[in-house]
Structure formats: C-alpha cells, structure tokens
Amino acid sequence: MVRIDYKVCNRCGGAKEKRCERICPGDLIGVNPEDDRPVVLYPQDCWACTACVKDCPVSAISLRLPFQILGKETSLKASVKGRKTYCVVEGEGGKKEEFEIEVIQNGTLRRKD
Amino acid sequence: MEIVRKDTDLLIIGGGAAGCYAAVEAKTQSPSLRCLIVEKAHIDRSGCLAMGLNAINAYINPGESPESYLNYVKQDFMGVVREDLVLSIARGLNDTVKKVEEWGLPIEKRPDGSYKPRGRRGVRVLGERLKPILAEAVRKHRVEVLNRVAVTNLIKQEDRIVGAFGLGIRDGNLYVIRAKALIVCTGGASGLHKPPNPGSGRHLMWYCPWNVGTGYAIGLRAGAEMTSFENRFIALRVKDVQAPTGTLALGAGAKQINARGEPYLEKYHKDSPVRESSTYFRLLSAVLENQAGRGPCYLDLSHIDAQTLRQFKVDLLNMSPAMLLMLAGREIGDYRFEIAGSEPYVVGGHGEAGYWVDVERRTTLKGLYAAGDVAGGAPKKYVSGCWVEGQIATRSALQEITPGSLPSIDEDLIKKEQSRTEMPLKRRDGLSPQEAEEWLQKIMDEYAGGLSTRYELNEEKLLMGRTLLKDLKSNVPYLKAENYHELVACMEVVDRIDVARTVVEHLLYRKETRWPCSQSRLDYPQRDDAHWLKFVNSVMDVDTAEIKILEKGLHGQD
Known part of the structure; x- marks a missing residue:
C-alpha cells in the first residue's frame, strides 16, 4: 500500500496525467477532478512494487505494508536521480536506514515527461 | 466506444522482458520495419520486472555448458521438458545478458572482469531499474509503443492470425491492429487461485498480479495448442x-x-x-x-x-x-x-505451461509466435531465457514479413468484439469483476488444489471444479463495469476463467504425480514413467469452447 503526502505532492505542476497515475502497473491511481490531487483508487490491489514511489519527482509517496502482514508502522521512500536510486527505510520509533545504489552503468536514462 | 485502426509489420503483445528484447531485435535486424508494442500498463514499469531484479538465474558460467544446463533443467522437471527449446535458450543466454549489460544493467564483476557467479547458473545484478533500461532500449531503437491498451482477442481470418483487438484503458476505445506477424509476450497467469492473504494483502503475491493469462486466453480462443498447464508453479x-x-x-x-x-x-x-x-x-x-x-x-x-x-x-x-x-x-x-x-501460478518461465511452439517459436497458429512466460515446454528460462526467446521469435517472424499489403478485416468481426467488450459498461446490474474473481478463486482453491487444500487433487474434486467453472463461465454475460478500469478487469476475469478451465482439464488428464505440489494427485500418488513420460497438450474448440486434450511425445511427436 502506498501513501501520498499531500503536503509534499505538487500535483505534477498541474499536468493532466500525474506521474504516479502514469506509471502504476496496476492502473490503481487516478486524479480527483475537484482538487487535482492524485488518489489511490484501489489501495487493496497494490503489489508493493514501488514504481510510483520511485517515479514521483518530489518523493511524496511512501510504501507501507498492511497491518495484517507486519503489525507495525514502517515506511519506505525512494527516489531516482541519474544513475542512482536512493532509499530511506523507516522502522518503528523513527529509526532510519539509508541506501544509495548505482543502478545504471554507461549512460543515464532520459527522464521522460 | 470508438474504433481506432492501426497497421504495423510486427506486432508485439506485451512489453515485458521478452517483448522489449524482441522489439529491439526487430529494429536492429531491419531498421525500416514497422514494429509496435501494445502494453497494458506503462512500459517503464510493467509486468514481472516492475520491482527490479537482483540476479539472473539462467547464465552459462565458466565450467558449465548449454548441455549441462539442459541436463539440469531436465532433471529438475522430472524428464518432461522440450530439449530442443531448452537447448536453444541455453545457447543464447550469455549473448543476451551481454547485450542488456551494454544497455546499462550493472552486473557484478570479479577482479578479472568476469561476471561474479551466484550459484552455478546465476550472476548477480543491480537490477532495480532493469525495466526502465529495457524500455529505454526500445525507445532508442524507435519502436512504437502503445501504452495502456489491453489486448482482448486475436484477429483470425481464414487460417491466419492477422492482428489483434485491444481496449484502451484511458480512452475506452477499441483498437483494431493489423500486422503481418505477431509475437505474444504477455507473461503467464496469477490470480487463478485464492491468494494467501485477504483484503489489503490480496495482491502481495509472487507473480505480477496483472499478468492474468491474457496471452494464453487469446490463443485458446483462437484455437492454439497449449502444453503442460498441469505444471502449475508454486514459489x-x-x-x-x-x-x-x-x-x-x-x-x-x-x-x-x-x-x-x-x-x-x-x-x-x-x-x-x-x-x-x-x-x-x-x-x-x-x-x-x-x-x-x-x-x-x-x-x-x-x-x-x-x-x-x-x-x-x-x-x-x-x-x-x-x-x-x-x-x-x-x-x-x-x-x-x-x-x-505460494498459491499456484501458470507460467512458462519458472514452470513450463504455455503455447506449444516449435524451435523457431512458431505457435500452431499461422502468423503467431510466442516468447517468454507465455511459451511452454522450456522451464527455468527466467529473464535471460525470455530475452533469448524474444530474439528467436523475432528472427523467425521477420522471415515471414514481406512487402505486400495487409488483409482487410471483416467488419462483422470488429462489431462482434466491440459488442463483447463494451457490454459490461451497459449493464446497470450484474456481477462485478471483483465478485467474479473471488468466485473463480474459491472454486480453484477448493477443487483444484489451492493453498487451503495443500495443493492436493483428486478426480472427484476436479470434476466438481469443472462443473463449477462452467457455471461461472455461463455468468460472463452478466459482468458489469462502472468505468474503464473495471472494464479491463472484466476482460481479465474472462481470460482467467478460460485459463483456469484449461488447467483443470490438464490436471484431470495426467493420472500420476510427476511434480508434487504443482500436481499432487492423491488418487495417483506415484510418478509413472512407463505411461506418463510425455506432454499433456490441449486445444479449445473455437466455436463450442470445449477443451480437447492431446498427448505429445517428449520430442514433440504425436
């Protein structure tokens, strides 16, 4: 399951199709026409793949697991910059662990809009 | 619902591992060729590889050979594998891995520059962005991509597959795509059986939950021969x-x-x-x-x-x-x-369920090729084997593509598919796709060896499953959808029902236990090499939807 932090989400600068809506492999995210916010329309269908988490340009989305699976609050945020993927995993009590991995060699991916 | 018409030379259904590799191969061999990928999600993060990958499990490390790889696969699947297919994969593994490394995938190296093995047949990779890397290669090679279009059926005229129908998830349009040759690369099927967790955990599954067996279903409905659907994969x-x-x-x-x-x-x-x-x-x-x-x-x-x-x-x-x-x-x-x-899946990449193909990856339908999880008979191909199959299928398909024009499509066929695919939107009352999916998963869980029955099977329960699935199928006309997302979900459940029916027929037919858990027959608990060292294949009748079983020898003979 993912959570969108609306204090951080910038509605992709008003773009018609939001990045998270565009990338979700399950087509689970839509946009509320009233306030232009992206909304997870089918949260129970999330695969926890983190495609939207990584593709969000302002890192407004985090992954959590349903309570029936883990029984506690945790979250994962990730972002993609050039050849690297950055990730922060937060456990109970706010304990954080950070990762920085190089996942592209020779050249970078264009960022497409 | 509007009709959108498109023409191409080579149509690739599904832009995952096999589909992306196939498309790049096509444009490398023949840059002027028109090549179109139709993708249900967005090609940057779709299918099995959406999460990424940390190892390539099929690679010929130093000291191994294509023959030793074949021996391993054969032994791991109790002797029933297509040796010609497995060998053709093994021979291509290292070249395709090298190619994807050139496209940008980091592979861990030893000081001498060789790949660092993981196990005997694997290499370690940093594949978090493997799918975006494949998608970028597709774009660089100027392959046309149609994202968010879900293929609903093949177009068969006379004896040949001449195109495919697709449903636009964002626009609700019916795409009518004509092609000189097609490669189906949609992946296998999840969601046939009940998942391990309910509600908010229902999609925390091993296989991509949106790989629903559409590639199998469109082939079944067009009369393609399938193999080994009883070889369910349990992770x-x-x-x-x-x-x-x-x-x-x-x-x-x-x-x-x-x-x-x-x-x-x-x-x-x-x-x-x-x-x-x-x-x-x-x-x-x-x-x-x-x-x-x-x-x-x-x-x-x-x-x-x-x-x-x-x-x-x-x-x-x-x-x-x-x-x-x-x-x-x-x-x-x-x-x-x-x-x-896990709950059982039907896949040709880890397991061996899928289209019955020849070594050129031709299906039994003219004009249609298959590669990756949707192609049967060659288990343990994993991602690199899917790339090899994409390459082989493209090379064969290209030989078939000649200058000439595309055939015109019978307008009645288009009307028929339009009315089938838009029907759920017109119903006010009926069966939601979610309800139909739960019904299917309950039947398969209880009567076709799901998790709750510890994968166990016997004839009486399978016969009950057959009857209940028939009943479920007869309710397909009552499916209803509130929006395009649900409309695609309706089409997905229809596909899953056809795949599930085929699985049950295969499970019924193999009267031995060759692959425990995948296919544990309590009424035939022993492996029986004297009678069952062979393939169970099937063909669905295009008019009656009855499934006929065929036996094939280990080398593909009748």
Missing part, C-alpha cells in the same frame, strides 16, 4: 512479502530450519521421490515438515554479519522492496524468516 518464498528465498540462501548463506531450529532437508533426501530436483525437493520438504507438525519452517540468517546484512538489504532493494520493511528496525540475531509455498 517457495518468504511468507507474506514473497521475497525470493534464493536471495537469502544463495546470496546470504541462509539455511532452511524447522520450528525446533533443526535443519530438515537432509533427512528427506534419501527417500524423497523428487530428490533429483532441487526446486521440487525444497518445496515438498517444507510442505511435509509442516504436515508433520514441525512448522513453521524458516530461512535462518541469525549468524549474519553486519557487512553481509547490508549487502542482503541492497539485494532486496533491487528486487523485493517490501521485505526491507520487514527488516526495518530489527536487530542482528533476530533474523529468521518464515518461508511458505
């Missing part, structure tokens, strides 16, 4: 988060232990009916240990040091991010992870 994984056990065992040196902390694999080895198959042996031993009251079983990482732990976490970030949440805040020493078998 032994970290329970609930479905993290790969290979990452723990091969990557971090974890041992399988039972609830008492005892390693249990060794004691089963001498008498196990599947001791020659590491895949089935590990799965069956865990199931038996649970049945004997010594479960749960675990992978034990309690002796891990800080450096290996960090490496292990990086591996998870590359492939299984949800498991990082399971590790969050845990201290070293508290590292045992419960393992369990």
Whole structure:
C-alpha cells in the first residue's frame, strides 16, 4: 500500500496525467477532478512494487505494508536521480536506514515527461 | 466506444522482458520495419520486472555448458521438458545478458572482469531499474509503443492470425491492429487461485498480479495448442512479502530450519521421490515438515554479519522492496524468516505451461509466435531465457514479413468484439469483476488444489471444479463495469476463467504425480514413467469452447 503526502505532492505542476497515475502497473491511481490531487483508487490491489514511489519527482509517496502482514508502522521512500536510486527505510520509533545504489552503468536514462 | 485502426509489420503483445528484447531485435535486424508494442500498463514499469531484479538465474558460467544446463533443467522437471527449446535458450543466454549489460544493467564483476557467479547458473545484478533500461532500449531503437491498451482477442481470418483487438484503458476505445506477424509476450497467469492473504494483502503475491493469462486466453480462443498447464508453479518464498528465498540462501548463506531450529532437508533426501530436483525437493520438504507438525519452517540468517546484512538489504532493494520493511528496525540475531509455498501460478518461465511452439517459436497458429512466460515446454528460462526467446521469435517472424499489403478485416468481426467488450459498461446490474474473481478463486482453491487444500487433487474434486467453472463461465454475460478500469478487469476475469478451465482439464488428464505440489494427485500418488513420460497438450474448440486434450511425445511427436 502506498501513501501520498499531500503536503509534499505538487500535483505534477498541474499536468493532466500525474506521474504516479502514469506509471502504476496496476492502473490503481487516478486524479480527483475537484482538487487535482492524485488518489489511490484501489489501495487493496497494490503489489508493493514501488514504481510510483520511485517515479514521483518530489518523493511524496511512501510504501507501507498492511497491518495484517507486519503489525507495525514502517515506511519506505525512494527516489531516482541519474544513475542512482536512493532509499530511506523507516522502522518503528523513527529509526532510519539509508541506501544509495548505482543502478545504471554507461549512460543515464532520459527522464521522460 | 470508438474504433481506432492501426497497421504495423510486427506486432508485439506485451512489453515485458521478452517483448522489449524482441522489439529491439526487430529494429536492429531491419531498421525500416514497422514494429509496435501494445502494453497494458506503462512500459517503464510493467509486468514481472516492475520491482527490479537482483540476479539472473539462467547464465552459462565458466565450467558449465548449454548441455549441462539442459541436463539440469531436465532433471529438475522430472524428464518432461522440450530439449530442443531448452537447448536453444541455453545457447543464447550469455549473448543476451551481454547485450542488456551494454544497455546499462550493472552486473557484478570479479577482479578479472568476469561476471561474479551466484550459484552455478546465476550472476548477480543491480537490477532495480532493469525495466526502465529495457524500455529505454526500445525507445532508442524507435519502436512504437502503445501504452495502456489491453489486448482482448486475436484477429483470425481464414487460417491466419492477422492482428489483434485491444481496449484502451484511458480512452475506452477499441483498437483494431493489423500486422503481418505477431509475437505474444504477455507473461503467464496469477490470480487463478485464492491468494494467501485477504483484503489489503490480496495482491502481495509472487507473480505480477496483472499478468492474468491474457496471452494464453487469446490463443485458446483462437484455437492454439497449449502444453503442460498441469505444471502449475508454486514459489517457495518468504511468507507474506514473497521475497525470493534464493536471495537469502544463495546470496546470504541462509539455511532452511524447522520450528525446533533443526535443519530438515537432509533427512528427506534419501527417500524423497523428487530428490533429483532441487526446486521440487525444497518445496515438498517444507510442505511435509509442516504436515508433520514441525512448522513453521524458516530461512535462518541469525549468524549474519553486519557487512553481509547490508549487502542482503541492497539485494532486496533491487528486487523485493517490501521485505526491507520487514527488516526495518530489527536487530542482528533476530533474523529468521518464515518461508511458505505460494498459491499456484501458470507460467512458462519458472514452470513450463504455455503455447506449444516449435524451435523457431512458431505457435500452431499461422502468423503467431510466442516468447517468454507465455511459451511452454522450456522451464527455468527466467529473464535471460525470455530475452533469448524474444530474439528467436523475432528472427523467425521477420522471415515471414514481406512487402505486400495487409488483409482487410471483416467488419462483422470488429462489431462482434466491440459488442463483447463494451457490454459490461451497459449493464446497470450484474456481477462485478471483483465478485467474479473471488468466485473463480474459491472454486480453484477448493477443487483444484489451492493453498487451503495443500495443493492436493483428486478426480472427484476436479470434476466438481469443472462443473463449477462452467457455471461461472455461463455468468460472463452478466459482468458489469462502472468505468474503464473495471472494464479491463472484466476482460481479465474472462481470460482467467478460460485459463483456469484449461488447467483443470490438464490436471484431470495426467493420472500420476510427476511434480508434487504443482500436481499432487492423491488418487495417483506415484510418478509413472512407463505411461506418463510425455506432454499433456490441449486445444479449445473455437466455436463450442470445449477443451480437447492431446498427448505429445517428449520430442514433440504425436
């Protein structure tokens, strides 16, 4: 399951199709026409793949697991910059662990809009 | 619903591992060729590879050969594999891996520059962005991509497949795509059986939940021959988060232990009916240990040091991010992870269910080729084998594409598909796709060897399953959708029903137990090499939808 932090989400600068809506492999995210916010329309269908988490340009989305699976609050945020993927995993009590991995060699991916 | 018409030379259905590789191969061989990928999601993060990958499990490391790879696959699947297909994959593995490395995939190296092996037949990769890398190669080679269009049927005229119909998920339009040749690369099927967790956990599954068997279903409805649907794949994984056990065992040196902390694999080895198959042996031993009251079983990482732990976490970030949440805040020493078998899937990449193809990856339908998880007879191909199959299928398909014009499509066929696909939107009352899916999964769980019955099967239950599926299928006209997302979900459940019916017929037909858990017949508990060292194949009648079973010899003969 993912959570969108609306204090951080910038509605992709008003773009018609939001990045998270565009990338979700399950087509689970839509946009509320009233306030232009992206909304997870089918949260129970999330695969926890983190495609939207990584593709969000302002890192407004985090992954959590349903309570029936883990029984506690945790979250994962990730972002993609050039050849690297950055990730922060937060456990109970706010304990954080950070990762920085190089996942592209020779050249970078264009960022497409 | 508007009709959108498109023409291309080579149509690739599904832009995953096989589809992307096939498309790049096509434009490399023939830059002026028109090549179109139709993709249900967005090609940057669709299908099995959406999460990423931390190892390529099919690679010919130094000291191994294509022949030794074939021997391993044959042994692991109890002798019933298509040797010609497996060998053709093995011979192409290293070249395709090299190619994807050139496209940008980081592969871990030893000081001498050779790939660092993971196990005998694997290499370690940092594949968090493998799917975007493949998608970028597709774009660089100027392949046309149609995202968010879900293929609903093949177009068959006279004896030949001449195109495909697709439903636009965003615009609700019906796409009518004509092509000179087609390669189906949609992947296999999840969601046939009930998943391990309900509600908010229902999609925490091993296989991509949006790989629903559409590639099989469109072939079945056009009369293609399929093979080995009784060879269901069950993944032994970290329970609930479905993290790969290979990452723990091969990557971090974890041992399988039972609830008492005892390693249990060794004691089963001498008498196990599947001791020659590491895949089935590990799965069956865990199931038996649970049945004997010594479960749960675990992978034990309690002796891990800080450096290996960090490496292990990086591996998870590359492939299984949800498991990082399971590790969050845990201290070293508290590292045992419960393992369990998944619900069954139908796939041709880990298992061997799929289209019956020749060594050129031609299906039994003219103009249609198959590659990747949707192609049968060659298990353990994994991602690199899917690339090889994409390459082979493209090379064969290109030979068939000649200048000439495309045939015109019968307008009645278009009207028929339009009315079939838009019907759920017109119903005010009826069966929601969610309800139909739950109905299907209940039937398959209870009568076709799901998790709740510990995968066990017998004839009477399977016959009951057959009857109930027929009843479910007769309710397809009552499916209703509120929007385009649900409309596609309706089409997906229709596809799953056709695949599930085929699975049940295959399970009924093979009267032995060759692959325990995948196909555990309580009424025929022994493996019977005298009678069953052969393939079970099937064809669905295009008019009556009845499924006819055919037997094929190990070398493909009738």
